[in-house]
Amino acid sequence: MGEPEELALELTAVARTAGADVVGFGDVTEGLHPEFWPLARAVSLGCALPVRVGEGLAFPDEPTVARLVEAGRAVAACLRRRKQRFFVLPSTGEGKKGYCAALFGHFSHKVAATCAGLGWVGKHGLLVSPEFGSAVLWGTVLTDACLPVGRPVRRGRCGSCTICRDACLPGAVQGREWRRGLEFGDLVNKDGCAAQVARLQREGKTCCGRCMAACPYNFIAVHAKEHSEGA
Amino acid sequence: MAEERFAEILRELQQGVVEYDEERVKKAAQQALDEGFDAYSAVMDGLAAGMEEVGKLFVANEYFVPEVLMCADALYAGLTILRPHIKVDSARQMKGAVVIGTVEGDVHDIGKNLVKLMFEIAGFTVYDLGRDVPLEKFVDEVMSTDSDFLCMSAMMTTTMGGMKQVIEKIRAKNPNVKIMVGGAPMTEDLAHRWGADGYGKDAPNALSEALRMVSSLREMTKAAGN
Numbered sequence: 001m002g003e004p005e006e007l008a009l010e011l012t013a014v015a016r017t018a019g020a021d022v023v024g025f026g027d028v029t030e031g032l033h034p035e036f037w038p039l040a041r042a043v044s045l046g047c048a049l050p051v052r053v054g055e056g057l058a059f060p061d062e063p064t065v066a067r068l069v070e071a072g073r074a075v076a077a078c079l080r081r082r083k084q085r086f087f088v089l090p091s092t093g094e095g096k097k098g099y100c101a102a103l104f105g106h107f108s109h110k111v112a113a114t115c116a117g118l119g120w121v122g123k124h125g126l127l128v129s130p131e132f133g134s135a136v137l138w139g140t141v142l143t144d145a146c147l148p149v150g151r152p153v154r155r156g157r158c159g160s161c162t163i164c165r166d167a168c169l170p171g172a173v174q175g176r177e178w179r180r181g182l183e184f185g186d187l188v189n190k191d192g193c194a195a196q197v198a199r200l201q202r203e204g205k206t207c208c209g210r211c212m213a214a215c216p217y218n219f220i221a222v223h224a225k226e227h228s229e230g231a
Numbered sequence: 232m233a234e235e236r237f238a239e240i241l242r243e244l245q246q247g248v249v250e251y252d253e254e255r256v257k258k259a260a261q262q263a264l265d266e267g268f269d270a271y272s273a274v275m276d277g278l279a280a281g282m283e284e285v286g287k288l289f290v291a292n293e294y295f296v297p298e299v300l301m302c303a304d305a306l307y308a309g310l311t312i313l314r315p316h317i318k319v320d321s322a323r324q325m326k327g328a329v330v331i332g333t334v335e336g337d338v339h340d341i342g343k344n345l346v347k348l349m350f351e352i353a354g355f356t357v358y359d360l361g362r363d364v365p366l367e368k369f370v371d372e373v374m375s376t377d378s379d380f381l382c383m384s385a386m387m388t389t390t391m392g393g394m395k396q397v398i399e400k401i402r403a404k405n406p407n408v409k410i411m412v413g414g415a416p417m418t419e420d421l422a423h424r425w426g427a428d429g430y431g432k433d434a435p436n437a438l439s440e441a442l443r444m445v446s447s448l449r450e451m452t453k454a455a456g457n
Binding site: 098 | 252296297298301303
């Protein structure tokens with residue numbers, strides 16, 4: 001086994017021990033913001049949000065955010081030990097503070113996860129993991145370490161499913177299948193989505209999340225878990 | 232013995248900053264306080280000395296912008312712990328106020344934030360106007376706070392002209408204010424023609440300038456202390 005494979009195994013192990021449910025490695029050279037050069041490899045980390053059938057979704061759920069933060073730290077510590085460069089991009093639920101925050105807007109976790117082959121961008125503009133569905137918090141650690149990368153996903157695999165579109169109250173989800181190059185705004189009417197979130201926030205709710213909660217892949221994950229626990 | 236121990240803590244602070252290890256910096260900063268060492272020396276000879284090293288690595292293309300920002304975050308974590316314990320008399324030599332911001336229409340502020348941090352370390356009172364600041368606001372703020380320094384930056388040619396107007400207005404009211412300008416489209420020649428006292432070229436150069444300031448500020452405080 002070569003050094004890149006060994007490092008990949010080690011990173012996967014430390015991230016999973018720290019609480020990550022999905023770990024993958026992607027080549028993100030294409031379209032990388034020049035400020036990040038030469039950090040053209042992404043360690044993509046996902047933590048599944050708790051989903052119970054019929055009860056909806058907790059987002060952003062604090063224990064899940066904490067797990068993702070720990071996983072990011074563990075990966076960074078491992079890369080530091082191996083004397084590799086790295087830059088940690090925090091998850092959506094984490095506060096974005098400090099000097100590093102100037103760069104956070106220049107990279108999307110979706111790029112890392114799709115390049116790592118961990119999932120695709122659904123019709124609702126969120127990542128869909130075939131294992132855990134849409135109910136996943138994502139984080140990324142960029143690095144220049146040599147790593148075996150996954151096979152990138154370049155197209156959506158939602159097919160004829162439009163459940164997220166039907167669940168969207170303001171009708172912001174357009175129902176269009178994603179392919180690489182399409183942005184969030186091409187899939188979702190941003191203004192409509194933002195207005196709905198603002199409306200809910202005035203009522204004291206933290207987010208909408210209807211499209212995220214409706215994704216049928218969430219329930220495949222739940223049933224698989226129940227099945228394995230029952231066995 | 233105590234001197235050796237303090238030297239050890241200073242090394243930890245320096246290395247923690249250079250290796251952008253926030254936890255290490257926090258631990259060393261807390262140790263410095265717990266063991267009764269001077270917080271001001273810990274900042275200047277530990278944190279700032281580490282940032283000086285970061286400046287060298289950046290100029291040598293060993294470190295890039297992401298690393299420098301992580302180093303700044305590590306430094307800031309230590310500064311947050313140490314700053315409340317700096318004795319007033321040891322910081323007295325560097326008292327002053329500075330107004331800082333990026334000009335109207337401009338939202339790039341990486342260099343500006345680094346320059347701000349350097350002034351804070353040196354003990355200045357910093358009035359950060361943030362980014363996308365209306366021109367009049369610079370003039371008003373300098374006058375109302377009676378600041379000694381003004382730092383402005385613009386990253387776009389369409390917005391940099393605003394800095395000239397601000398310099399003219401401030402010079403008319405108070406010729407003694409030191410003015411630093413920066414940003415990618417600026418040139419040294421232009422900065423001088425507009426009447427600025429200092430200049431930092433582009434984002435990386437503004438970073439270098441900011442990092443260079445650590446050295447000069449440390450030297451100034453040492454000279455003032457002797």
